[in-house]
Every structure is written in structure tokens, then in C-alpha cells.
Amino acid sequence: MSEAPSVVLVTGVSRFLGxxxxxxLASDPSVERVLGVDTTPPSREMRxxxxxxxxxxxxxxxxxxxxxxxxxxxxxxxxxxxxxxxGQSGGRSMMMEMNVIGTMQLLAAxxxxxxxxxxxxxxxxxVYGASSRDPAVFTEQTEPKAIPPGGxxxxxxxxxxxxRSFSRRRPDIPVTTLRFVNLIGPRIxxxxxRYFSLPVVPVVLGYDARVQLLHEEDAVAVLERAAAHDLPGxxxxxxxxxxxxxxxxxxxxxxxxxxxxxxxPLVGRFTRRARLVDFSPEQMRLLNFGRVVxxxxxxxxxxxxPRWTTVQAFDDFVAGRGLRPIIDPARLGRVQDAALAVARxxxxxx
Amino acid sequence: xxxxxxxxLRSDGGRPRSRQRPAPRRASRPGVGPLTExxxxxxxxxxxxxxxxxxxxxxxxxxxxxxxxxxxxxEERVAEVGEFLQRRLTGRYTVDDFGFDRDLTEHVxxxxxxxxxxxxxxxxxxxTENVPLSGGALLVANHSGTLPLxxxxxxxxxxDDLAVxxxxxxxxxxxxxxxxxxxxxxxxxxxxxxxxxxxxxxLGAGELVGVWPEGFKGIGKDFADRYKLQxxxxxxxxxxALRSGVPIIPCSIVGAEExxxxxxxxxxxxxxxxxxxFPVTPTWPLLGxxxxxxxxxxxxxxxxxxxxxxxxxxxxxDDPMLVFNLTDQVRExxxxxxxxxxxxxxxxxLG
Numbered sequence: 001m002s003e004a005p006s007v008v009l010v011t012g013v014s015r016f017l018g019x020x021x022x023x024x025l026a027s028d029p030s031v032e033r034v035l036g037v038d039t040t041p042p043s044r045e046m047r048x049x050x051x052x053x054x055x056x057x058x059x060x061x062x063x064x065x066x067x068x069x070x071x072x073x074x075x076x077x078x079x080x081x082x083x084x085x086x087g088q089s090g091g092r093s094m095m096m097e098m099n100v101i102g103t104m105q106l107l108a109a110x111x112x113x114x115x116x117x118x119x120x121x122x123x124x125x126x127v128y129g130a131s132s133r134d135p136a137v138f139t140e141q142t143e144p145k146a147i148p149p150g151g152x153x154x155x156x157x158x159x160x161x162x163x164r165s166f167s168r169r170r171p172d173i174p175v176t177t178l179r180f181v182n183l184i185g186p187r188i189x190x191x192x193x194r195y196f197s198l199p200v201v202p203v204v205l206g207y208d209a210r211v212q213l214l215h216e217e218d219a220v221a222v223l224e225r226a227a228a229h230d231l232p233g234x235x236x237x238x239x240x241x242x243x244x245x246x247x248x249x250x251x252x253x254x255x256x257x258x259x260x261x262x263x264x265p266l267v268g269r270f271t272r273r274a275r276l277v278d279f280s281p282e283q284m285r286l287l288n289f290g291r292v293v294x295x296x297x298x299x300x301x302x303x304x305x306p307r308w309t310t311v312q313a314f315d316d317f318v319a320g321r322g323l324r325p326i327i328d329p330a331r332l333g334r335v336q337d338a339a340l341a342v343a344r345x346x347x348x349x350x
Numbered sequence: 351x352x353x354x355x356x357x358x359l360r361s362d363g364g365r366p367r368s369r370q371r372p373a374p375r376r377a378s379r380p381g382v383g384p385l386t387e388x389x390x391x392x393x394x395x396x397x398x399x400x401x402x403x404x405x406x407x408x409x410x411x412x413x414x415x416x417x418x419x420x421x422x423x424x425e426e427r428v429a430e431v432g433e434f435l436q437r438r439l440t441g442r443y444t445v446d447d448f449g450f451d452r453d454l455t456e457h458v459x460x461x462x463x464x465x466x467x468x469x470x471x472x473x474x475x476x477x478t479e480n481v482p483l484s485g486g487a488l489l490v491a492n493h494s495g496t497l498p499l500x501x502x503x504x505x506x507x508x509x510d511d512l513a514v515x516x517x518x519x520x521x522x523x524x525x526x527x528x529x530x531x532x533x534x535x536x537x538x539x540x541x542x543x544x545x546x547x548x549x550x551x552x553l554g555a556g557e558l559v560g561v562w563p564e565g566f567k568g569i570g571k572d573f574a575d576r577y578k579l580q581x582x583x584x585x586x587x588x589x590x591a592l593r594s595g596v597p598i599i600p601c602s603i604v605g606a607e608e609x610x611x612x613x614x615x616x617x618x619x620x621x622x623x624x625x626x627x628f629p630v631t632p633t634w635p636l637l638g639x640x641x642x643x644x645x646x647x648x649x650x651x652x653x654x655x656x657x658x659x660x661x662x663x664x665x666x667x668d669d670p671m672l673v674f675n676l677t678d679q680v681r682e683x684x685x686x687x688x689x690x691x692x693x694x695x696x697x698x699x700l701g
Contacts, residue, residue: 132527135547136448136537142547206530208538210449242447244538250441261530289527292447294551311444332439336432343428 005076005118005227006032009069011060011106012081013053014038016188017122019046020220021080025227026053035072037065038081039098060102066109069116076118077110078227079103082159084124084152085191086278092151099155100162107166110173119175120226121163125212125236126153126282127179130289136210139294140179140234151280160234167232174232178222181238181293184313185216186320194277197321201249202267205258209245209290212238215308215316222304235302236293239310245287251311252318261288448519448552450540455517459539460509466499467506470644471605472701475511476652480599483514486553487656488591489560490680491601492579492688493568496629498522499644500569500606504560505539507651519552520560521545521587525625546590553594560601561587563677570627573611577604577692579685585670585677588659592667592676597656600680602687605649608698610634648701650691654683 008025012018013036022036023046034053036042041057042050058064060081069077082099086092103121110116128134129144148154160177167175182192195201214237222237249256259267264284271277279287299305308316434457437443443453467473481487489508494500505518520536521544527533542548544561552559562568563583571580591598612629620628634641657680666672695701 132533133524133543135545136542137548137551139547204530206534208449208534210445210447210537242445242449243441244445244449244451247441247443247445250439290449332436336429336436339428339432340425343425346424 003229004030007035007072007074007115008033008076008078008227009035009037009072009074010053010078010080011037011102012079012083013050013055014040014042014046015081015083016216017183017219017223018078018080019050020216021078021223021227022053023049023051024220024224026051033072035068035074037068060106061097063105063109065105066112069109069113073115074113075115076120076227077106077116078120078122078223079106080120080122080223082122082124082156084126084280084283085189086280092280095152096155099152100158103159104162107162111166111170117173118227118230119163119166119173120223121159121175121177122223123160123163123177123179123234124152124156125179125181125238125291125293126286127156127160128291128293129153129282130209130285130291132289134289137292137294138236140236140297148282151282153280153282174230176226176231177234178226179234179236179293180219180222181212181214181236181291183216183219184213184317186317188216191277191279191283193317195279196248196252196254196317197323198271198276199254200257201254202259202264202271203245203249203256204264204284204288205260207261207288209287210242210292211245211248211290211310212242212292213310213313214239214306215313218306218308218313221307222298222302225302225304231302233297233301235298236295237298237304237306238293238295239306239308239313240295241310242290242292243310243314245290248314251314252323254323445538446540448540448542448548449537450517450519451538452517452540455539459535460506463502463506464510467503467510470646471499471503471609471649473503473507473605473649473651474701475507476650477655478507478511478513478653480653480655481508481512481516481558482597482656483512483516484556486556486594486596487558487599488549488553488587488594488596489518489558489599489601489653490587490684491560491562491603492577492684493562493564494571494576494603495606495608495644496569496610496612496631497644498562498569499609500603501560501562503606503649504601504603504651508558516558518560519557520562521549523565544586546586546593549587549590550594553590553596563587566626570612570615570629572615573607573613576607576611577688579681579688582677582681585673588673588676588680589667591659592662592673595660597658597660598676598680599656600654600683600687602652602654602684602691603649604652604688604691604695605647605698608647609644611645645699647698648695650695650701652687652691654687657683 008031010018010022013022019042022034025031025034035056036050036053037056037058037060039059041055056068058068083095086095110119126148128138128142129146129148131145133145135142148157163175163177183190184193246256268279268284437453445451491504501520508518509515517540520541522536522541524543526536527543549559564580565583567580610629610631612631614630616628616630620626631641
């Protein structure tokens with residue numbers, strides 16, 4: 001079995017991760033052909049970036065995908081289209097359709113194929129759920145205390161189930177499942193990015209989540225490595241270190257708006273209607289408890305160390321988006337100097 | 351050299367106890383900014399000044415020294431508070447994977463607990479040399495007092511009364527982390543959920559972990575059962591220590607039982623609120639919020655000799671008999687120490 005892939009199929013190329021991965025693979029001369037599939041064509045800028053990669057407009061829920069794989073003799077499939085952003089995917093039920101049914105069709109096509117010899121699936125750390133009864137740090141073996149009730153996380157749990165049964169049926173194909181934490185960066189667009197871009201950021205009163213992030217570039221690099229090597233298994237993918245939600249909001253110079261727990265769904269509906277942020281209930285639970293994953297396996301077994309830590313990734317996002325802090329740090333310094341001057345003046349008077 | 355002069359001042363007939371508290375606290379301050387560094391030279395002088403001020407008979411000519419220094423001290427305080435606020439408002443501080451916020455613990459949590467520790471409960475620590483100054487260790491203590499004040503006071507004890515301040519990372523019930531406010535505060539103070547995964551992760555990282563294996567059975571027991579140890583969980587803490595190969599330090603706390611003497615329990619109300627018990631004390635709920643003021647009992651915290659676990663062969667954590675025996679050994683040690691401390695105590699409030 002040769003290591004380097006020659007014909008790679010990437011799903012979800014109209015979005016950041018799929019598109020950039022296709023572009024990276026296309027710039028690698030050892031890769032013979034790169035096929036990008038999606039239901040909507042990538043933006044012009046993305047198409048330019050993708051270079052020699054070919055775009056095939058096909059819905060992965062359609063059996064046609066099997067034909068694409070067999071005629072092009074695809075040997076590596078990177079399923080990067082899992083989406084947690086209903087705004088981009090045409091609503092929540094459409095998102096679920098694309099995520100779950102699309103994966104089922106794609107896996108069925110791969111199972112039939114005799115050319116495919118490597119499969120990479122983008123999953124999410126949301127499969128661990130988030131609750132007060134969970135351990136502080138999730139390893140790949142941790143069983144969630146509560147199965148995520150719905151939305152994106154439930155999709156991911158189901159997808160991982162299908163992927164597991166696929167590897168049972170085709171043990172000859174190594175499958176890499178990557179559980180990404182929330183992605184952030186100057187260019188990517190996710191619910192999380194939109195959330196931090198709000199001028200007033202709603203938070204749950206009395207809770208402060210631990211947030212672990214991964215820089216967009218690191219995410220692409222991880223997918224690229226998985227596409228090029230046989231690294232079967234499930235891996236947590238996240239940057240080093242943790243930011244508290246409150247801390248992240250302060251670093252971005254935003255103003256937090258604490259909302260009592262019972263009113264949270266109401267505010268969630270409002271931000272969705274106003275097309276600000278569409279947060280599923282399970283993502284809202286993340287704002288309560290947060291989630292941190294152990295990335296030891298990623299470093300040792302997978303052989304990848306993220307270049308950006310959580311804090312660096314977040315700062316890059318803040319700088320890249322040009323978010324201006326509401327409270328100017330220089331002004332704080334002046335206030336302190338004034339207080340010091342008062343302190344110096346006080347005892348001399350007494 | 352000033353310490354030697356300070357200690358006899360505080361000799362109140364009690365047990366010996368290291369009281370050079372300000373020195374380690376200052377040395378440990380993380381992220382000392384440029385402004386504090388500037389006054390660092392003056393600080394050394396101020397501390398000597400403080401010490402000599404406390405000795406009125408010998409320091410006649412030195413006692414006048416602190417006067418001009420007090421302005422620098424105030425300046426230093428203002429600079430410190432200013433820098434702290436600046437750090438907090440811009441988010442320039444770090445937390446670990448468990449959410450432990452060292453900056454906040456050092457500058458807010460500890461100063462809030464310290465008056466309770468020093469003035470209200472007048473905690474005396476015994477056997478502080480038994481707590482290792484570095485590396486992983488599991489501190490196991492008895493639980494009492496309706497509200498976990500004993501746990502909070504132990505965090506102050508290992509921070510202030512050891513030669514090198516340490517942060518006690520406690521393992522708490524899931525109820526704590528479900529509560530708004532409390533859960534977030536507990537995480538920031540470095541505490542985490544009582545589960546083997548977290549315990550072993552912290553012990554493996556060389557942290558001092560605290561566990562109260564009696565749980566709600568211990569903290570919520572009636573006043574009539576005071577100082578009678580309850581069942582020590584299922585020995586999960588012993589297997590965590592065995593797997594990590596860290597020593598177990600038995601810790602006996604006397605005085606916490608008298609803070610909120612629980613004389614009755616309103617079961618239906620507890621079920622309604624979703625808590626394990628709804629205590630009735632002589633002052634609560636009779637006096638309303640005033641009933642939340644703990645009685646000022648005199649406390650002793652004794653750290654026993656460490657029980658090593660690294661001598662056992664790997665895989666011994668899966669030997670239930672060994673785990674039970676070790677659990678019993680720890681429990682007996684704490685129970686005997688409690689009896690000894692109680693026998694030496696004349697009055698619950700005066701010591």
C-alpha cells in the first residue's frame with residue numbers, strides 16, 4: 001500500500017476547511033488529481049486559490065457520488081463537509097440532511113469502491129457533550145455522560161456511528177476520525193466566530209466556560225496530514241491551553257451581557273431571527289460548561305503539534321478581524337498612573 | 351533573621367506553628383509587573399519595619415523607621431491593585447486546562463478567605479512538614495460542618511502555612527459544578543469534579559490534590575455524630591493515588607463540626623431544592639441570613655505522616671482488597687488523630 005495519495009476527493013469545498021484543503025492538495029505535485037465536491041460552487045476567490053483542483057457540483061446525498069468515485073479512481077476520500085453552521089447550510093433540518101444522509105451515501109459509495117484505500121472524516125468534539133458531570137478534560141475514550149440532545153452534536157454522534165460500522169465492513173480501509181474543537185481564525189466563518197464578533201456578547205449568568213480553540217490553518221494542516229498518511233483511529237484535535245469565555249470576551253474587547261439561565265433559549269431565538277448567530281441548544285450548553293480535550297494522542301500517535309495555542313489563535317482572530325477593544329489598555333495605564341500620583345500625594349499631607 | 355524574634359511574641363501556649371506568612375505569600379506572586387519591581391527594594395525594608403514594629407520592647411529606635419516607608423507601601427498596594435485590574439480587564443492572564451486561575455486565586459480568593467482563617471477560626475496547623483513541597487500528593491481529610499468551610503480553610507492552610515505555598519486542587523461533587531456562580535468559582539479556584547480521570551490527570555501533573563471521601567454523608571451528618579468518620583466512599587481516591595504512585599497524606603480537621611451544628615434536616619425542602627439535605631442549626635433558618643454566620647470555633651488542622659503508594663507493583667490499583675485495606679488505614683489514622691486532638695482540646699471555641 002503506497003503512502004502518498006494520487007486521486008483525492010474532498011467534500012464540502014465551498015466552505016473554508018474543504019476549500020483550503022483542496023487548494024493545499026492541488027499545490028502538491030505528488031497528488032495527481034484533486035476533486036472537490038459540494039452542492040454550491042466555491043466563491044471565485046476560493047476557486048482561484050484551488051488552482052488545478054477540479055470542482056464537481058454534486059450532492060453527496062445522491063448516488064451519483066459513487067459514480068464520481070469510480071470513474072475518477074479516487075483512492076483517498078476526505079469528508080470535510082460536516083457543518084455546524086445552519087445559516088450556511090440552508091436551515092437546521094437541511095444541515096442535518098446534508099450531514100447525516102450525505103455521510104451515509106458517501107460511506108456507501110466508499111464501501112462499494114475498490115479504489116478507495118483511505119478515508120478521513122471530520123468530526124467534532126461536540127460528541128462529548130458538555131455537562132457539569134463530565135470530567136474536566138476529555139480523552140478519546142471518555143464516554144459522554146449525556147448523549148447530546150440534538151443538532152450538530154447529535155449529527156456528529158450518528159455520523160461517527162456510521163463510520164464505525166463502515167470500518168467493520170471494510171477493515172482494509174484505514175479510517176481517520178478527527179474530532180475538532182471550535183475553529184477560529186481571521187478568515188473562517190463559524191457560529192463561534194460570529195458570536196465573538198457581536199458588540200455585546202450574551203453569556204450565561206453564573207457560568208464561565210473553558211474554551212479550547214484551534215487555528216484555521218492548523219485545522220487544514222491536520223486534514224492534509226491525515227489525507228497523506230495512513231493514521232487510522234479517532235483523534236482529538238485542539239490547540240494548547242484554555243481561555244475562559246469571560247477572558248476571551250475581554251481579550252476581544254467585547255462587552256459581556258450576562259443572561260439568566262431560563263432566558264437563554266429566548267435570547268438564542270432572538271439572535272437567530274436577527275440573523276446574528278444561530279446557536280443550537282447544545283452549543284449553548286457549551287457556553288455553560290465549556291469543553292477541553294486531551295490532545296496527547298494527536299501529538300504522539302498522529303504526529304502533529306498545533307502551531308497556534310488557543311490564546312494565539314484567538315488573538316490572531318481578534319487582530320485579523322480588526323476588533324477594536326471597547327476599553328483602551330493605554331487608558332487603563334493612565335488611570336493607574338493617576339491613582340499612583342494620588343497615593344504618593346496622600347501620606348505627605350498627613 | 352527577624353522571624354526568630356517574631357515567633358515568641360505569638361507563643362500563646364499552643365502548638366508550634368510557622369508564622370512567617372507574609373514572606374512566602376509575597377514570593378509566590380505571579381506576574382510581578384514593572385511597577386512592583388521598582389518598589390521591590392523598598393518592600394524588603396518595609397517588611398523588616400513591620401516585624402520590628404511588632405516587638406515594642408526591643409525595637410524602640412527601629413519602631414520609628416516604618417513611618418516614612420508607609421507611603422511606599424501604599425503606593426505599592428495601589429500599583430498592585432492597578433496592575434491586577436488591568437490584567438483582568440484585558441484578559442492577560444492564563445488558566446490551566448481545568449480552569450484554574452492562579453492570578454484570581456492569589457489576589458481575590460485567598461485574601462477573602464484569610465480573615466476567616468486567621469481571625470475567625472484561628473486555625474492552627476500541625477505537621478505541615480508532612481506535606482511535600484513539590485510533586486503530586488493526595489491529601490485526604492474528614493468532612494464536616496454542613497457547608498464545606500473545612501475544605502476552603504485547608505486550601506488556605508496549604509497555601510499560607512507551608513514553607514512553599516501550594517495550591518490545593520480539590521475534588522468536588524458534581525452538585526457544585528451544576529450550581530450557577532459556585533461552579534464557575536470552584537473551577538477558577540482550581541477545583542474539579544471528583545472522578546478518576548481528573549484526579550489522575552492532576553496527580554500526574556504534580557499537583558496537590560485534596561479529597562473529602564466521606565462526601566455528603568460526612569458534611570451533612572448530625573451534630574450528635576460529630577467527629578465520627580463515615581464510610582470513605584468506595585476507595586476511588588486510593589486507586590487514583592496507587593495508579594499515580596503519589597503519597598496519601600491523612601489530614602484531620604478539628605473545629606469544623608462546631609461551625610454550623612446541624613440538629614435537624616428538613617427532607618422535603620431538600621428534595622424540593624435538589625440538595626442532599628436542608629440543615630437546621632440553632633441559628634438557621636431561625637435568624638434568617640444571620641444564621642449563615644458560622645460559629646467561631648477554634649480549629650486545628652493536622653497533616654499526618656504520608657502513606658507511600660509507589661512501593662506497590664503496577665496494577666495493584668485493580669486489587670480491591672489492597673484498596674480497601676489502604677482506605678481503612680487512612681480512615682483509622684484520621685479517626686485516631688481526631689480523638690487525640692479532641693482529647694487535647696478544652697473548649698470548642700477557645701481551644
